[in-house]
Amino acid sequence: MKVDDKYFDEIFDFAGQWDMPSKCGLKIIKKEDVTVIITTELYQDNPGTSITYAGGSLIRQICDAKGLDPLHIIYVECNPNTNSKLSFYDEELFRVDFRLEDGTPTDLKYTQLSQDEIKNLL
Amino acid sequence: MKRDPDTIKLKLIYPKWKKLPGQTTFNLPPHGPVVYAATLPEYVEVSFTDENVEELNFDEPCDLVAISMMLSTQVKRGWAIADEYRRRGKQVMFGGISTMLHAEETLLHADCVTLGEAEGRQEQIFDDWRKGQLKKVYNFMGKQPPIELVGPARRDLYKRELYNHKGVQMVDLFHASRGCRFSCYPCAVSYLGGRCFRPRPIEKAIEELETIDNNRLFIVDNSLAQDTQWEMDLFREMIPLKKKWISHTIEDKPEVLDLAAQAGAWYVYQAVYDTSDYIKERVKRYHDYGIGVEGTILLGLDNQTEDDILRLIDFLLKIDLDLAEFTVLAPFPHTKAYDDLMRQGRIFDHDWDHYNAGQVVYQPKHMSPERLQELYEYAWKSFYHDETQEEKMFKLFTNVVLREMEDGTYRPRDRKLANKTFGKTVDRTASKTNLF
Numbered sequence: 001m002k003v004d005d006k007y008f009d010e011i012f013d014f015a016g017q018w019d020m021p022s023k024c025g026l027k028i029i030k031k032e033d034v035t036v037i038i039t040t041e042l043y044q045d046n047p048g049t050s051i052t053y054a055g056g057s058l059i060r061q062i063c064d065a066k067g068l069d070p071l072h073i074i075y076v077e078c079n080p081n082t083n084s085k086l087s088f089y090d091e092e093l094f095r096v097d098f099r100l101e102d103g104t105p106t107d108l109k110y111t112q113l114s115q116d117e118i119k120n121l122l
Numbered sequence: 123m124k125r126d127p128d129t130i131k132l133k134l135i136y137p138k139w140k141k142l143p144g145q146t147t148f149n150l151p152p153h154g155p156v157v158y159a160a161t162l163p164e165y166v167e168v169s170f171t172d173e174n175v176e177e178l179n180f181d182e183p184c185d186l187v188a189i190s191m192m193l194s195t196q197v198k199r200g201w202a203i204a205d206e207y208r209r210r211g212k213q214v215m216f217g218g219i220s221t222m223l224h225a226e227e228t229l230l231h232a233d234c235v236t237l238g239e240a241e242g243r244q245e246q247i248f249d250d251w252r253k254g255q256l257k258k259v260y261n262f263m264g265k266q267p268p269i270e271l272v273g274p275a276r277r278d279l280y281k282r283e284l285y286n287h288k289g290v291q292m293v294d295l296f297h298a299s300r301g302c303r304f305s306c307y308p309c310a311v312s313y314l315g316g317r318c319f320r321p322r323p324i325e326k327a328i329e330e331l332e333t334i335d336n337n338r339l340f341i342v343d344n345s346l347a348q349d350t351q352w353e354m355d356l357f358r359e360m361i362p363l364k365k366k367w368i369s370h371t372i373e374d375k376p377e378v379l380d381l382a383a384q385a386g387a388w389y390v391y392q393a394v395y396d397t398s399d400y401i402k403e404r405v406k407r408y409h410d411y412g413i414g415v416e417g418t419i420l421l422g423l424d425n426q427t428e429d430d431i432l433r434l435i436d437f438l439l440k441i442d443l444d445l446a447e448f449t450v451l452a453p454f455p456h457t458k459a460y461d462d463l464m465r466q467g468r469i470f471d472h473d474w475d476h477y478n479a480g481q482v483v484y485q486p487k488h489m490s491p492e493r494l495q496e497l498y499e500y501a502w503k504s505f506y507h508d509e510t511q512e513e514k515m516f517k518l519f520t521n522v523v524l525r526e527m528e529d530g531t532y533r534p535r536d537r538k539l540a541n542k543t544f545g546k547t548v549d550r551t552a553s554k555t556n557l558f
Contacts, residue, residue: 018225018259018261018263043305044312047264049313049456050456052461053456077465086425088424088458110465
C-alpha cells in the first residue's frame with residue numbers, strides 16, 4: 001500500500017498512544033496570519049498510533065516541536081490516496097477544529113474539505 | 123499439605139460473553155490465557171477458569187487474580203469480575219487483546235494492566251508484586267520480545283471435558299506467527315502485534331504442534347500468506363504430523379495449496395467481499411485441493427448499498443461455499459474503521475457489550491441501522507434456508523473423519539461424554555437435526 005506523498009515534506013516522529021513510536025507525514029504552510037499544518041496517515045509505514053487516534057496529542061507535539069501556537073493554526077488531517085481498489089483508502093482531507101484544555105487540543109471536530117477548499121488552503 | 127511459601131497462587135480467568143442469537147455455539151479452548159500462562163515463572167501456580175464453560179468461584183483461595191480478555195464483548199464482564207475480587211481485597215491484573223484496545227477504561231478496574239506481549243516480562247511483574255510495588259501499567263507496546271521465546275502454550279490447564287460436544291473434542295487453537303504487514307480496514311492486529319510479520323521458527327512451531335493431544339486444530343494466525351517460503355516450509359514440516367486444521371486464507375498459488383492440502387488443511391476462512399469471478403474461482407481452487415471453504419462476509423461497509431448486499435447473498439448461494447459466517451462492521455478502537463466513523467460522528471452506540479459483530483452500532487452510509495440489522499439476519503436465514511448450519515457443519519466434519527480414517531489418525535467419540543455438551547447434560551429435545 002503505497003501512500004501518496006503530495007501533502008507532506010517530511011516524516012514526523014511522535015509518541016502515540018502509550019508512547020508507541022509513531023510516524024506521520026507533515027507539511028507546514030506558513031501564511032500571513034495563520035499556519036496550516038497537514039498531517040498524513042502513513043498506514044504500513046506508521047508503526048504506532050494513527051494520526052486520528054493520536055488526535056490532540058499529535059497537534060500539541062507538532063506545535064511544541066515546531067514552535068507554533070495552537071491558537072493560530074489550521075490543522076488538517078489527510079487520509080492519502082493509496083491506489084487501493086477499496087474506496088476506504090481514497091484521498092480525504094479533514095479540517096480539525098478544537099478547543100485547548102491545559103494546552104492540549106481537545107473536543108476535536110472534523111469537517112471534510114472539498115477540492116476547492118484544499119486548493120485555497122495550499 | 124503444607125504450602126510452599128515461595129509459591130504464588132494465581133487465579134487466571136477468561137470472562138464469559140453473550141453468544142449471538144440463532145447461531146450454533148461451539149466453545150473452543152481459549153488460546154490467549156494458556157499462551158500467557160506459558161510465560162509465567164515456575165513459582166506461579168495457576169488455576170484457570172473459562173467462564174464460558176464453567177462457573178467462577180470467587181471463594182477459591184488465591185494470592186492474585188489475572189484476567190485475560192480477547193473480545194470487546196468480554197471487557198464489561200471482566201471489569202465486573204475485577205470489581206468483585208478487589209472488593210474482597212484481592213489485587214487484579216489484566217492482559218490480552220481487548221485489554222490493549224480498551225486499556226484506559228480497564229485501568230479504572232485494575233491494580234495492574236499489562237500492554238503488549240507477555241514473553242520475558244513476567245519475572246519483573248511478579249517480583250514487583252511480591253515487594254508490594256506492582257505498577258499500574260506495564261507498557262510493552264511496540265517492544266516485541268524475540269519470537270523464539272513464544273510457546274508452547276500451557277494446554278494442560280484446560281479441563282478437556284468442558285470443550286467437548288457429545289463426545290467430540292473441539293479443535294485446539296495454535297499460532298505460528300505474530301504481527302501483520304497488512305492494514306485491513308476493520309482490523310486492529312497491526313496495532314496490537316506490530317506491522318511486521320514475525321513468523322515463529324519452524325522447529326519451534328512444530329515442537330509445539332507435536333505436544334498438542336488433539337488431531338484437529340485451528341491455526342489462528344491472521345494470515346499465513348505473508349512469507350511464501352516460510353509458509354511452504356511450515357506446511358512441509360507439518361505433513362508427518364497428520365493433523366487436520368482450519369486456518370484463515372492460504373496463499374493462492376498451486377504449490378502452496380498443494381502443500382497445505384498434504385499438511386492437513388481441512389477448511390479455510392475466506393473473505394467474500396464482492397461477486398467477482400475471482401472469488402468464485404478462488405473457492406473452486408481450494409475445493410480442487412480438497413480444502414473446504416467457510417466464507418466470511420462483512421456487511422455494512424460504506425461501499426455496499428442494500429442492492430449490493432442482496433446481490434452478494436445471492437452470489438454466495440451459487441459459489442458452493444461449505445459454510446458462511448456473516449458479520450456487521452464493528453468499529454473496534456485502533457482500526458481505520460473506527461477512525462473514519464468517529465471522525466464522521468457516525469458511531470451512536472458505545473456499549474462494548476454490543477460490539478459483537480452481530481449488532482449495528484453505527485450509522486451505515488447507504489441505509490438505516492435497522493435496515494442493515496435486517497439484512498444481516500436475512501443473510502443468515504437465506505444462506506442456511508435449505509440446509510441448516512448444523513447440517514453443513516456435519517458434512518465438513520464427515521470429510522475430516524474420512525480423511526482421518528484413511529491415514530489412521532481417527533479417534534472415535536468419547537462415549538462417556540456422549541450426553542454432554544460443554545460440560546452440561548444434552549437436551550435431546552432442543553435440536554431437530556441433532557447430527558453431532
